[in-house]
Amino acid sequence: MSYELTIEPLGQTIEIEDGQTILDAALRAGIYLPHACCHGLCATCKVQVIDGEIEHGEASSFALMDGERDEQKCLACCATAQSDLVIEAEIDEDPDAENLPVRDFAGVVSRIETLTPTIKGVWIKLDDPAGMRFQAGQYVNLVLPKGIGSRAFSVASPPSASGEIELNIRIVPGGPGTTYVHETLQLGERLGISGPYGRFFVKKSADLPVIFMAGGSGLSSPRSMILDLLAEGFDKQITLVYGQRHLGELYYHEEFLSLAELHPNFTYVPALSHEPEDSGWSGFRGFVHDAAKAHFDNDFRGNKAYLCGPPLMIEACIATLMQGRLFERDIYTEKFISAADAQQVRSPLFRAL
């Protein structure tokens, strides 16, 4: 049993399971609500219920007053849904969020490319001629057959090509979903996708130079975002720092080289961490965060940074950016919060990083 939870002032609607707290549902959907103690004592997560029925759970009578209960306030860390809900929370409105509705699409596999030994490009042509409206950087859920279920993948193509969605999928050893895509999926096969999801997109309204830091299979969102920015004539500096272990894994390398030649405001900084010494690679050798540090001379002030890649890379990049004077308000990462991540003990020092 699940209900719909609409969060104002974002206007975004997400699912909330029976017995799941409002806070948990919001965090898992990538919506940050202020919170601290997580067991009903500190009142940091107090929100206003505008419509619907909730159960207060373990909220302390000192943290949530009688008068506030009468006014339909609740503590998001304890409250559970008894019906569809509309709440208003203390979240900053994001002028760049288009809040596009999530829809289900059917389509057919129109192209499959081997991008690297472990990553395949899969193109899905949607039946709906209007295609899927999405913001560059967002992701979709790909519904796989044989009871595998759905898997989340960022869209690698730009929003202008909305009729044919490109996904870059790395094989996860032992993972049934990605194994299916790599070993069984055929041209012409029909698949369902739903989307767009996520709040990872370029803050165009800030009108600041942008840095993309990508590694592993995290190139999809940055690629879509860069193609989108260049197509619409974004005139600030765009820098892509992109890392793999060796040249054979550096997919779309040629494309970025030619984009850099074509657009004077686009700089491409590739980095290889395990390229053989004698390979003739003349670019940066080392990790993405070190390449960025060297390229920007350890001063990232005045930029917006977008990070995509494996957790260790993200963590190293955040520390590098912060020690180069760029802080949380200017750093964005794509977060897929798994159940394991949600349980990891984190301090409340940062809101979303």
Place this chain on the structure above:
Amino acid sequence: MDMKVAKKKLALKEKYRLLTRDLGWEPTYQNKDEIYPYTKYEGIRIHDWDKWEDPFRLTMDSYWKYQAEKERKFYAIIDAHAQNNGHLHITDARYLSALKIFLQAISPGEYAAGKGFARMGREFPGVGTQVACQMQAIDEIRHAQTQIHALSNYNKFYNGFHAFADARDRMWYCTVPRSFFDDAVSAGPFEFMIAIGFSFEYVLTNLLFVPFMSGAAYNGDMATVTFGFSAQSDEARHMTLGLECIKFMLEQDPANLPIVQGWIDKWFWRGFRVLGLVSTMMDYMLPKRVMSWREAWNIYGIENGTALFRDLARYGIRAPAGWDDAEKAIDHMSHQFMLGLYQWSFGTALHSWIPSDDDMAWLAKKYPDTFDKYYRPRWEHIKKLKAAGTQFANYGLAKLCQTCQLPIVFTEPDDPTRSAQREGEYKGEKYHFCSDGCQHIFENEPEKYIQAWLPMPQLFQDPIGGDLAAWMDWVGLRNGKDNGDFDGSEDQKNFDAWRAMATSNQ
């Protein structure tokens, strides 16, 4: 499909901005440096005060409304506690020693924090900071009041509660938290925020409040549980203020990093020493124990602290310098403190006791590597002395650490068989320390710590002149009532007698 949406409501942040706009005007006939004279001398460089985000958007009118309701609820429960003889519902009278420690050592600290935040509300530029500090100042005074009122019910029946205000200034173990708060309040505004807002409210508060409040719940003390809940509902604001301040300093200028790191090192160690008494409360004083100090440290110290310092590492901050020494002390400190309290129990306004066989079995289980090896033999020896009618008491004066003011009762971090003692010289005078951590703090600011008032030298000065009875009068200690072994004390006898009356027809 695009849906038509009704006109969006103002976000809370926007509402707050409109409600509070123009409170922070630019002065025209006074220079800002003169209005806020203390924001620069600590060396912290601030370029843009507007980057300080209002940590908690609460207006004064709703603040009063919330706090008034909290007070009504709190006093209703305290009244019920008094009318139902709630003091007879606790597990047994040994639990009272935990309450006495809290009242003598912690509640005056709440009051001191209130004074400190009142000052910071005046000294920090920026409306958000001023309002947050003012509210916290009122919160802290409220906490001190509710604690004193809750515990005054116990003062009607038991010893050791009546003189906490004098004890705060004069009693040898109470000067430990007092010196902590005085050190913070007499520092600059940014250091104060690290000391209280960050180190105490965030890093260490769970180690203080959770054990005390769960201890109260486990031992049937509803009054204390209630003031705990009431205080904790203010914690969100306090924690956010401390965290916001540390981020603000670190983000404003790279030159702030080493200063902030120095304060984190200092205030972690200062806080760790003050909280040492909590370890004894948890391991020895609760008749019904919640968890061991070691277990509490694993959860609230290691797990939460590691998460915090992992996040702070992004700014280039490392874990506090004393972190490893703290970890090495965890399995020893509660035993060393309790042995200290017991040997000086003639001079404490609370009772201590020799742990029973059951207690020792529990301690051995919780401290498999240390208790049986180092501490059981000493308790067994003390037990033998008592049985022979020659109870051990240490009438010598304890050597105090010049920084934390605790008696030097701890052992070397890497050798639990050797007493840890440090000494240093400054301007021809010799000073003693309990640890490397405390010595470093002194050496960083010797001119501050040589002014410290230490309770032991006071014993030889007016009005005491070295006379123990005169000292007891001076600290408000009634010999034979407030002090000494729990076994045979008035508290023990009265509680047992009154409880028997309440639960039987005798």
